[in-house]
Amino acid sequence: MPAPPTPRRLGPAVRRLDPTLRRLGPALLAGAALLLGAPTAVADEPGWTAEPAAGRSAGAVRPYFYLAGTSGSVLEDRLALTNTTDRERTLTLRGADAYNTADGALAVRPARRSTDAGSWLSFGASATVRIPARTRAVVPFTVSVPPATPPGDHPAAIVATEAGHEVGVRIHLRVGGPTLAALTVENVSVRGKGAATRVTYTLVNRGNVTLAPELALHARGRFGEVPGRAAHPLPVELLPGRRVELTEPWPGAPVFDKVRLNLTVTAQGGARATAGASEWFVPWGLAGWTGLGLLALGATTTAALLLVRTRRTPREEPPEPAGPVPGQGQPTAREHELTGAPR
Template sequence: MPVLHTSAALGRLCSALLAAFLLSASTAVPVATADTRTAADARTAADARTAADESGWTAEPAPGAGGAPARPYFYLAGPAGTVLEDRLALTNTSDRERTVTLRGADAYNTADGALAVRPAAASGAGSWISFGAAATVKVPPRTRAVVPFTVTLPPSALPGEHPSAVVATADGQEAGVRVHLSVGGPTLAALTVEDVSVRGKGASAVVAYTLVNRGNVTLAPELALRAEGLLGEVPGRTAHALPVELLPGRRVSLTEPWPGAPVLDDVALTLTVTAPGAAPATATASARFVPWGIAGRTGAGLLGLGAVALAALLLVRGRRARSGPPADGEPVPAGNRAPEHELTGASR
């Protein structure tokens, strides 16, 4: 019965090809999500300071007593209910008088991790900063003016760091100087990593995630990425510092390049984020990578091969139908005839 065996084999081949094609077509890939950013009205202190310097004046912490080195920021600390003091230096490098307006401001992280100051009136730690009668200062040409200010810590101020800044405005330009302000008491370093997903594929793949500072001190996080595929470990990222200072209570959305992402694999990701004084935070995600260009060509080839196999199967069945079973009157070879018996009832 060779014809029947050939038909069954072709049927199994067609079924296998169809199942393979359907499996490749049903494979899912990660969906890219849009990257979110804050409104354009927030400007970083560094950008504002550069713009002010180009306009002919600068604002920076005044040098300390006794020839102390220059300070990039203000560093102030004390218990709740106390008053702290410091001084701001305004330098007019132009040949005309400058009128500078001074205020305290709240500092924060933008959604992508940059440091910024709020343009509106301060409602947090920035409101604790006061220049008194010196809130508006006239600075003569090529002159440096030193302006004192105070920081009044409310009795109800919570322990920990309170991000803020001093902002100077002149001729439509702003310069912000960061204030590292700390209220005495217990401190807590804690963070979590959330919302992990993969965007893109191959060498252009990135891992998107969210970091949340759940403590009361500023954190300098480090990140490591481990990946496990179906056939073993996939190249990830070793622990390295992230270019962000995560302020207390802030949430930032970041992306991490993943040049070692595979082209074809089903991968389990583990993100581990650490920071000094904080317990490690981990989060997991999965990503399935399918080279759709190859999958499309393979699917087309499978369909073509399936069509050929189906045509061959139909051709074999057609030949069987045309040939038909042997006719009833066809002679049978003598060697194959059954023995003949007489129907007389007599024994032989």
């Protein structure tokens, strides 16, 4: 059986984002790092870019596609491809489903593995595009939403490929109907100690819309409140139905205490979930010396008891009389012991 294909993760693209995109928040940057093409030339670029064509407003820049419609509808938009080199380029276009990897990054399905919105895209006769040198080409495409498609978000991307180099352009597609924002927090545990303490947990999107969650960490020990972490955005965009494993630094963890830790995650739309764990924090160096001290104390106590016992005077037995005592009969003969053998 062949090995499963490696998810497409275009992390270096985050360094090529326009400054406007950097102000859109960490959740969007997480998606941009994977799915946005590079609008600014850098050394590792292939010599071309892919991005949404400018909006109807003059000069409007779109970091991704946003499409909305009902099930059974056909949606249209345009992709802009720019050749920044002095030779012709040939690009191949395809649609792909987007998903979260286990650590929360965004990735796209490989070719012929998409079963949701990525398979609804069509470029007509423009799936292969030849772009002359120093030229910008605009390619129309359609998204045909199947009838009876469940409402909510259906994340996808357009993937442009040339000579093994791929650039993805994100598509936010929402199908009309009731939406549900819901999530759960699972498998909370604590690792490390001191300033290096980290809390690991699993976050699951139980609804049908994409979530940009926030996390707050509260803790209480045997000696009162313990410094936690105030609510702050998580650097992840959680897609519907996806499960991710995240790690949160906890520099305020105590040195010696038993702590009840509670994680509260919230997101737009009223999504809220809480989970917790109990953890002992013990400085093992101190615990080791304490254990040795208790062992030494126990050994000293045992030695003292033995010494006292050996110093006690043996109890003297009264002497037996040398002969018969007047007034008493002769001593009777000792009875034989029963050994089971005849005498």
